[in-house]
Amino acid sequence: MYPNEDFAGAEERLREFLIQRFGGPQHYSTKRGHPRLKMRHAGFHIDQRGRDRWIELMEAALEEVQLPKEVVPTLKAFFHEAATFMINRA
Ligand code: HEM
Known part of the structure; x- marks a missing residue:
């Protein structure tokens, strides 16, 4: 289900989201905006x-x-x- 051509990118997005979610730097939102995870998963x-x-x-x-x-x-x-x-x- 994950994009073969951008697996490293998918890993980075998940990693930065989790770092942010548990109180670390907000790199995820700086790059991707508000998480809106339900919406971002709607296509899968x-x-x-x-x-x-x-x-x-x-x-x-x-x-x-x-x-x-x-x-x-x-x-x-x-x-x-x-x-x-x-x-x-x-
Ligand atoms: C605790 C549950 C989950 C979390 C925290 C999570 C988190 C994330 C995040 C942060 C992204 C990147 C969104 C973006 O910025 O575009 C993502 C993408 C994705 N997620 Fe999840 N996810 C979860 C559950 C799932 C489940 C259950 C599936 C499928 C069985 C799934 C499949 C995908 C796929 C295929 C992508 C696209 C890869 C990408 O482009 O990043 N996720 N998810």
């Missing part, structure tokens, strides 16, 4: 299965990077809630 077919797969991959990534363990529940809760909100197809 996101159903329950896609949402669950996205979570599975994001949790594998969390496992891989070994962040301080006290921040992991906060990130997981955000991912679960936001990914459910992104569902736009039955």
